[in-house]
Structures are given as structure tokens and as C-alpha cells.
Amino acid sequence: MTVTLQTSSRNSHSSFSALPQVRNAIRLGGEWVHGEGKLYTVTNPATGELVQEINQASAEQAKQAIDLAYTAWRESEWRTCYPHDRALVLHQIAGLIDDNLERLAWIQTLNTGKTLKETRALVGSAAKTFRYYAAAVETQEGTLTTQRGPWQTQTTFEPLGVVAAITPWNSPIASDAQKIAPALAAGNAVVVKPAEWTPLISMALMELVTQSDLPDGLVTILPGKGSVIGDVITSHPKVSKIAFTGGTSTGRRIAHEAAERLIPTTLELGGKSPTVVLEDANLEQALQGVLYGIFSSSGQSCIAGSRLFVHQSLYREFVEELVRRTTALNIGPGTDPDTDVGPxxxxRHRDSVAAYVERARAEGGTVLCGGRVPADPALAAGSYYEPTIIEGLTNSSLTAQEEIFGPVLVCIPFADEEDLVEQANDTVFGLAAGIWTPNFFRAQRLAERIDAGTVWINTYKQFSISTPFTGFGDSGLGLDKGRAGLAEYSKRKSLYWGTSEEPMSWGKHG
Structure with missing residues (x-):
């Protein structure tokens, strides 16, 4: 079967004439089976049209999947094979992703509304993530620790078992790869629950994984509701780690579940990230960086720079130009190469964002641009919302404190560095921040004082798989990415080798 894309006049030049449908099945052990859960209709956010219907997994199938994953992990040689053999398989998966880049990008665009430029980059990033962890595990070393007695000591890495991974809807294939790749590299099995709204790209990735030499059953994708599948996999006794990316309230529940069972968890949660424009900033660089930081991905990013702090000496000039550039952004379907901001x-999410903007008005905020659904009839069937800039609110307002997860920016002037740091840190979140200044010493000082796991200086929203990513406060626990991210999917074991032939001196025979 195929899906024929419905294209408007705006994107008729962009086509993928016959996009193969994602297999409407789940992989249990070594077999494709029909999902026994609810039938879910996946729609294109740009048009509201049907993309595909998916049979979600049932709770019983989720339990079965974990049991089968545990059996596969115990009985295959994956957990005990040499790291370089695991690396070969991870390279295979990366190659399969690259070979299917265009198809995967279109699937993700149709399912999430993102622009093809972004989804192509995300698919490429997923392939690079598998390659990075192939290299990381092949070169991972245990440690010979300092000798402090008649024994030689060393530490080694061992796999945990079955990892439950719950991934978000905003960047699904990249998030999938950032959990699956290090988990497999460390020798584990992985059961993934993608977001209910965006299951297609994860299911397509599963098809590719089965084409590699990975033993059957070590990766399973379970589409379905969090209240059905998520609850099963986070509470199952054979799950040895939970890795979650999503909202803070759900993360708290998962953290509680993990604490009750005394298993490790990695939580990448929400953010309300400050972007700081100092009085000596390169204005062109800062303007473009602020625009990209909040309005790329339609603001649907945990690290979006959603609180803008501008020095009072240039606040009015900067914000007026920012508004001008924001109103010039192209809103449209992700399949149109001219689109800047997609649906x-x-x-339901669009309506949630709109409700936040109405509350901002009620709090006394002034909407400088946006703040509404686009009037263009060609966009009426999609879930679009205009890029929105708001001023006149204090940092203590609910609009400035709560994560909106949409194209909404709150602008706040600041007087001096102390005022800035106090406001920037007045939040329960601590995920990311941006600083715009050519002054190295000032940037370094502010980066150290702002409570955020990632700080960008004269750039924003750039990532490296080799660099750990973490959040403070309500933004999460543990970390992803980097060699440290590989260690998060392993357990450490210490070995003591006695180097003396003399018996231990203890008791009446000592």
C-alpha cells in the first residue's frame, strides 16, 4: 500500500510520489504481529488529512514484549559479545538510516508537521548517533584504580538488562536514537514507547533495525497511550532502567516509580530557557539567534529560548526589529521549502498554546505580533499558530514561568548583571540558556552564574552527540549524550585481585 501526498499549490513542487506506508504491526520477539490496542488515526498537522491508521499495542502485548526482550537479552550473545562486534551492528543500523533518509524525513514531516529541512537533519543526526556510540563502545575502557594494599583493583562496565525508553513527539527519531544507540552499545535490550501523536517514524525505524544483524527481540517499538503502554513498561519488574524525555509532571511520576523499585532513570524534562542580549552584543547575530532559538520547530522544543532578557539601553530598538523580522517569517506546510514556521x-496542542496567549493578555501582557491562528484560508485545516511576541509581563508572571512549548516569546528588559541573574534564575527549570556578547570574560562569568545544564554563547540550539546534555531542577535527572551517556546505560563493577600469597590475618588462626 502507498500514501499519495495531498499537496497544495504552495508545495506542489515538493513531492514524494509514492511514500510506502509504515508497517502496521509491532515486533514481538522475532515476529510481526497485529497490535491489539486502540486503532489510532495519524493525521497530517499541516492539512488535517489522514496519513495512516495504526493499531496500537495492548497492555498485555507490552508485558509480553518486555518478557521477550528479557529472554532475548539473556539468551543471545549480545550482552557478552565483544564491544567491536556490537559496534559493527550499530554501524549497520546507521547505514540503513542513511539509505532511507528521504523516506524517513517525509514520514516525520507528515506526522509532526516539521519542515523537510529539519526532518532531514534529524534523520541524519540519528544515523550519526548510532555511529558515535559504535565508536564510543569500541573504545570504552575500564579502569585500573590506584593500588592501596596487597590487591590490584579495577572497574568494569556491564549491561543493565531491559531498558524502557519513552520518547517525545517533537523530535522522535533523534530522541529514539539517543536512547536506543547507547542502550544497545552497552549490551542492553530496549523497549520503546513513542509518543501517541507521532508513532510512524519510530515504527519505520523498527523496520530498519530488523534488517540489521541485531538479534531479534532486543529492540521493540510499542505505539500506544502513555496511560496504557507507559504504565506497563515503567512498572514491569524486568525493566532495569527507565529513560524518559517529556513533560515534568510525567517525569515526576516516573521518578517516583523508579525510586520505589530502586532502578536508575534518566529524565530529560521541561524548560523555560532565558536568552540574554547584553548591551555590547552583535545585534545582527543576536536577532537571528533569538529568532531561531524560539521559532524554529514552531517553538516545540524543550530548549527553546522562550524568555528574552534585553539590556534596557537597547531593549526598544531590539524588540521592534525582532517583531519586524518575526512578522516576515513564512508560515506553511513543512513540505514547502520556503516555510520557516510549520504547524x-x-x-489540541495548538489550542493549548492559544490558551496560554490569552492568559498572557489577562495578566496584562501586550501582544506585539502573532497571538492568533493565521487568517490565510489555505492554512485553515492545519494546526497553525502565528509566531508570537509578548511584552509588559514580569518574570514572575505565569506566562514567563510555565513552559508553553510553542512559538511564544516573552520579552523582559533588565538593568544590570545582578538584576539579570536574579531574573534568569527565578524559575523552577534549569535546562538551557543563551548569552549574546563579544566579551569573553563577561560571557564566562554569566555562564557560570546562570543555572542551566547547557549554555550557548553567541549561538543557540546547537548540539553535539559527543557533549553531555543535562538539566537542573525541574528540567531533569541524569544525562544524555557523550561517553558519559553510554555509562548511564551500564552498571559499574569493581574487582579486587589479591596480590599476596599470605593468608588473611584474622581470628584465632590469623
């Missing part, structure tokens, strides 16, 4: 992922 939000779902009409």
Missing part, C-alpha cells in the same frame, strides 16, 4: 503537532 504545531496537533490541534
Amino acid at each position: 504545531l503537532v496537533h490541534t
Whole structure:
């Protein structure tokens, strides 16, 4: 079967004439089986049209999947094979992703509304993530620790078992890869629950994984509701780690579940990230960086720079130009190469964003641009919302404190560095921040004082798989990416080798 893309006049030049449908099945052990859960209709956020219907997994199938994953992990040689053999398989998966880049990008665009430029980059990033962890595990070393007695000591890495991974809807294939790749590299099995709204790209990735030499059953994708599948996999006794990316309230529940069972968890949660424009900033560089930081991905990013702090000496000039550039952004479907801001992922999410903007008005905020659904009739069927800039609110307002997860920016002037740091840190979140200044010493000082796991200086929203990513406060626990991210999917064991032939001196025979 195929899906024929419905293209408007705006994107008729962009086509993928016959996009193969994602296999409507789940992989249990070594077999494709029909999902026994609810039938879910996946729609295109840009048009509201049907993309594909998916049979979600049932709770019983989720339990079965974990049991089968545990059996596969115990009985295959994956957990005990040499790291370089695991690396070969990870390279295979990376190659399969690259070979299917265009198809995967279109699937993700149709399912999430993101622009093809972004989804192509995300698919490429997923392939690079598998390659990075192939290299990381092949070169991972245990440690011979300092000798402090008649024994030689060393530490080694061992796999945990079955990892439950719960991934978000905003960047699904990249998030999938950032959990699956290090988990497999460390020798584990992985059961993945993608977001209910965006299951297609994860299911397509599963098809590719089965074409590699990875033993059957070590990766399973379970589409379905969090209240059905998520609850099963986070509470199952054979799950040895939970890795979650999503909202803070859900993350708290998962952290509680993991604490009850005394298993490790990695939580990448929400953010309300400050972007700081100092009085000596390169204004062109800062303007473009602020625009990209909040309005790329239609603002649907945990690290979006959603709180803008501008020095009062240039606040009015900067914000007026920012508004001018924001109103010039092209809103449209992700399949149109001229689109800057695509639709939000779902009409329910768009309505949530709109409700936040109405509350901002009620709090006394002034909407400088946006703040509404586009009037263009060609966009009426999609879940679009105009890029929005708001001023006149204090940092203590609910609009400035709560994560909106949409194209909404709150602008706040600041007087001096102390005022800035106090406001920037007045939040429960601590995920990311941006600083715009050519002054190295000032940037370094502010980067150290702002409570955020990632700080960008004269750039924004750039990532490296080799660099750990973490959040403070309500933004999460543990970390992803980097060699440290590989260690998060392993357990450390210490070995003591006695180097003396003399018996231990203890008791009446000592």
C-alpha cells in the first residue's frame, strides 16, 4: 500500500510520489504481529488529512514484549559479545538510516508537521548517533584504580538488562536514537514507547533495525497511550532502567516509580530557557539567534529560548526589529521549502498554546505580533499558530514561568548583571540558556552564574552527540549524550585481585 501526498499549490513542487506506508504491526520477539490496542488515526498537522491508521499495542502485548526482550537479552550473545562486534551492528543500523533518509524525513514531516529541512537533519543526526556510540563502545575502557594494599583493583562496565525508553513527539527519531544507540552499545535490550501523536517514524525505524544483524527481540517499538503502554513498561519488574524525555509532571511520576523499585532513570524534562542580549552584543547575530532559538520547530522544543532578557539601553530598538523580522517569517506546510514556521503537532496542542496567549493578555501582557491562528484560508485545516511576541509581563508572571512549548516569546528588559541573574534564575527549570556578547570574560562569568545544564554563547540550539546534555531542577535527572551517556546505560563493577600469597590475618588462626 502507498500514501499519495495531498499537496497544495504552495508545495506542489515538493513531492514524494509514492511514500510506502509504515508497517502496521509491532515486533514481538522475532515476529510481526497485529497490535491489539486502540486503532489510532495519524493525521497530517499541516492539512488535517489522514496519513495512516495504526493499531496500537495492548497492555498485555507490552508485558509480553518486555518478557521477550528479557529472554532475548539473556539468551543471545549480545550482552557478552565483544564491544567491536556490537559496534559493527550499530554501524549497520546507521547505514540503513542513511539509505532511507528521504523516506524517513517525509514520514516525520507528515506526522509532526516539521519542515523537510529539519526532518532531514534529524534523520541524519540519528544515523550519526548510532555511529558515535559504535565508536564510543569500541573504545570504552575500564579502569585500573590506584593500588592501596596487597590487591590490584579495577572497574568494569556491564549491561543493565531491559531498558524502557519513552520518547517525545517533537523530535522522535533523534530522541529514539539517543536512547536506543547507547542502550544497545552497552549490551542492553530496549523497549520503546513513542509518543501517541507521532508513532510512524519510530515504527519505520523498527523496520530498519530488523534488517540489521541485531538479534531479534532486543529492540521493540510499542505505539500506544502513555496511560496504557507507559504504565506497563515503567512498572514491569524486568525493566532495569527507565529513560524518559517529556513533560515534568510525567517525569515526576516516573521518578517516583523508579525510586520505589530502586532502578536508575534518566529524565530529560521541561524548560523555560532565558536568552540574554547584553548591551555590547552583535545585534545582527543576536536577532537571528533569538529568532531561531524560539521559532524554529514552531517553538516545540524543550530548549527553546522562550524568555528574552534585553539590556534596557537597547531593549526598544531590539524588540521592534525582532517583531519586524518575526512578522516576515513564512508560515506553511513543512513540505514547502520556503516555510520557516510549520504547524504545531496537533490541534489540541495548538489550542493549548492559544490558551496560554490569552492568559498572557489577562495578566496584562501586550501582544506585539502573532497571538492568533493565521487568517490565510489555505492554512485553515492545519494546526497553525502565528509566531508570537509578548511584552509588559514580569518574570514572575505565569506566562514567563510555565513552559508553553510553542512559538511564544516573552520579552523582559533588565538593568544590570545582578538584576539579570536574579531574573534568569527565578524559575523552577534549569535546562538551557543563551548569552549574546563579544566579551569573553563577561560571557564566562554569566555562564557560570546562570543555572542551566547547557549554555550557548553567541549561538543557540546547537548540539553535539559527543557533549553531555543535562538539566537542573525541574528540567531533569541524569544525562544524555557523550561517553558519559553510554555509562548511564551500564552498571559499574569493581574487582579486587589479591596480590599476596599470605593468608588473611584474622581470628584465632590469623
